[in-house]
Amino acid sequence: MYQPLAERLRPKSLDDYIGQQHLVGEGAVIRRMIESGNISSFILWGPPGVGKTTLARIIAEQTKVPFYTLSAVTSGVKEVREVLDRCRKDATSMFTQGRPVLFIDEIHRFNKSQQDSLLGAVENGTVTLIGATTENPSFEVIRPLLSRAQIYVLNPLDKDDLLRLLDHALKTDKMFEGREIRVEQTEALLRFSGGDARKLLNILDLIMQSLGTNEPFVVNDEIVTSRLQQNPLAFDKNGEMHYDIISAFIKSIRGSDPDAAVYWLARLIEGGEDPKFIARRLCILAAEDIGLANPNALLLANATFDIINKIGWPEGRIPLSECAIYLATSAKSNSAYLAIGAAQQLVQQTGNAPVPLHLRNSPTQLMEELGYGKDYKYAHDFPGHFVYQEYMPEELHHPTLWQPQENPSEARMRERMEHLWGKKSDPQ
Secondary structure, rough: OOOOOHHHHOOOOOHHOOHHHHHHHOOOOOHHHHOOOOOOOOOEOOOOOHHHHHHHHHHHHHHHHOOOEEOOOOOOOOHHHHHHHHHHHHHHOOOOOOOEEEEOOOOHHOOOOHHHHHHHHHHHHHHEEEEEEOOHHHHOHHHHHHOOOEEEEEOOOOOHHHHHHHHHHHHHHHHHHOOOOEEEHHHHHHHOOOOOHHHHHHHHHHHOOOOOOOEEEEEEEHHHHHHHHOHHHHOOOOOOOHHHHHHHHHHHHHHOOOOHHHHHHHHHHHHOHHHHHHHHHHHHHHHHHHHOOOOOHHHHHHHHHHHHHHHHOOHHHHHHHHHHHHHOOOOOOOOOHHHHHHHHHHHHHHHHOOOHHHHHHOHHHHHHOOOOOOOOHHHHHHHHHOOOOOOOOOOHHHHHHHOOOOOOOHHHHHHHHHHHHHHOOOOO
């Protein structure tokens, strides 16, 4: 039976694992777990093809504990309970070393009742849970389960990682044995791979399938591009093209092209994408890319997410279309996105600067005697509901973090801030 190159080259130890050095490098958290044999529950969050399932299999191989796998796509509550029963037997068996591990692929696809069925076993230590997800666990995994499992983020593979993988594949896989190999250019290969190891190996597979028995194996930009144009489905064997389509959808809205937006929306719908996933991405885009240029955009995106749950499918495609077109035709601003990024960077650089005394709460007499809240000026007691006072830690010298952008909405905001605080929105 034919086995894809990506499966043949799946690493079996950390020494062969490429990427994610922040998790598996020397002294990193998951490597320490594996080396100690003490695996705690965690969820791996990252895009496709970055090594989530492979990492779980390496843990199973190297720790030698009972290891069970469930796919959230095909497993229901019944299957979960059956596996947990087996785990309980393993946990109490005198022949078992270590706590059983349950790996759940695509855990974000489990509904609340399915996730609830895991809680007891994870909480009482019957099983160690390892989940893998391409979606933000904060949205898709119930809070009680999140509180019992660490979240580890896996990043797309960088250029050096992908080139290492290419070199490893060409040197070790049997399909390249005895064949002339020429790597002339890698720009297209890396670009189409998009940080996804499986995509890179699928492209190599695709090139090989197009060759005659004695033809040299050549990698260059022209060959990679032409092979993908001829057979895009073979390149995307696991249906991961949906990530490219959602990317095109978001970028079309960001680029103010409503026609492209509804086209890519239709591609998502016809491809069977979860409507809630689409609506959630619209909410993120409304805040990140439209923001203060049109605050109503976030309200409409949130209403779209809500109404899909109320009216169901296929009617839900209509509010999705309405929202996509509205967002695409809205004025754009990422000033709120940039402001919180700048603020977080400032906090990381300056640490826990003390809250000024006049801004502190004073619920007790002692705190009041210590000066908490003293000299605070209540804005509503002053004309125009504004009075100058310092609201940031003194040592930070009140940096400007929010920079209004060029659109009517933020122009009005800028004008008001300059009226209150003076030019550049800094205190005078």
